[in-house]
Amino acid sequence: MPTVAIAIFPGVQALDVAGPVDVFSEANGFIAPAQHYEVKLLAADPAPLRASNGMTLMADATFDEAREPFDLALVAGGPALPTKEVPDARLLDWLANVATRCARYGSICTGAFALGRAGLLDARHVTTHWQHAAQLAAEFPRAQVEFDRIYLRDGPLVTSAGVTAGIDLSLALVAEDHGPQTALAVAKRLVVFAQRQGGQSQFSPYLTAPADDTSPAAKVQAHVMARIHDSFTVKQLADVAGMSARNFARVFVQETGVTPHEFVERARVDAARKLLESSGAALKTIAYDCGFGTADRMRIVFTKRLGVTPMQYRERFRQA
Template structure:
């Protein structure tokens, strides 16, 4: 029986959730799937030392990063608040570079991408990371194409994922790639998680991304948009709701949300449509009407522009119940 040796790299102030999401998912695949090529996971730290975590907990080191040798199936570098120190540590960077060269596939979770970038492993690649750190990664490594939008990006044998719980999405994608969709579905059910968000689904969402605007007027308009997606939501119409000029409303939106009213409306409609497409059995014309797209074709064009796929394909990649 051949094993798939997966090395997970940790360091001081790495994020425990990201480490555990990967190791637990792969371990569950072994437990319930009995694959012909089971995973063997090695957790490595510098010097095999116990590492401290941002929560105040400590995690015992397994193997020493400096001593582990390949070949490996996959190397996964976790992120965390300590990623900058790790990326500035010549020893960590050198050995991550070494073991990556001995691996079939290399991956990072969240800000673990900074360590891969410091090792020169992301040069010329399109990658993602946690949205909050995407600008920092791009500024430090201009030779890397950083896209803060997707949950994860596969570029050849390199896979980078977004923040924290996207480690689960990454793990499901790897399991599906290695052992097929049925085992990935079984693991997702066992872990009680959403099967697999498409990699190009946005990290940020109107449902979770930002706190309510501090400006009462902008907050009132935002609430109106969320409750009236099928209505006229032009900037002129929204300005009338707010009782100000369209120009003044635009200035307020830019100051509070960093986008124009029109941009906010388009994004909100699209994300609401994505939730209806994925979570209900409504027809595409019905989704379009509810979310203010006017027609199924307009909805399709918006999906292709934002996600790179048609709404029907987007629905097919979501395997959760649709109450209607």
């Protein structure tokens, strides 16, 4: 009987815990009893603890009591984990220890920060919630953080994006253990997709404001977004900034982290997303108004950037 351990702590995200638990529990209804998953919640202390939403959770055992090998060990995330406040040392010690004795170990959502502080992310490809991916990459520069993945496996290490992505990861592990048909059956029971199309980018905003809203980069960004249907060259944008093209391109990357071309394309995608969500305009109209020129070009960019077509995006996010 495969054993699954999920580490919890005060302030844990309840859905990071409940989602995977329900996947493995439902999977038990489709597999032989000898293959049933046995899931245990582990915490530093035996007392009940409060999740971030106020729900009370009770661990099955403490970290000190659960030193045996597990087939899978996961640490859930929590809204406070990305802060510089170091998690309970007992959690980090347990993670570092159990990772050496598990076939698979990893994290849900911001649980990746606990893995990093336990020294388990170096030279690994990992992901986390889109809001905190840049922070994870900055705090653990030896990790290869992939910003757009719903879940990711690198050898024995598995990580997932935010919150409900723990369900996607767990379904993938069930498929790995018992085949895609079993994972599909579980997904149908839970009324979720067995394999979500696209990555996290379809949920996250592409554009971030520069730190100094009076800077040349901010001036150019405002110019582009106010005239999103126009075509732009680096020379034209440099003229708006009052700089030479060469100097402008260098300064823009320094201030924004992307090239002018990259910014323009991201701005077009964000503008199109807003129209797809809020209007019933034809795709060719949105493509023209947002500077793509044609619906085919917009589809190519959406597929590259978001992993879904404009029509698929509209079907998922269109406001009633």
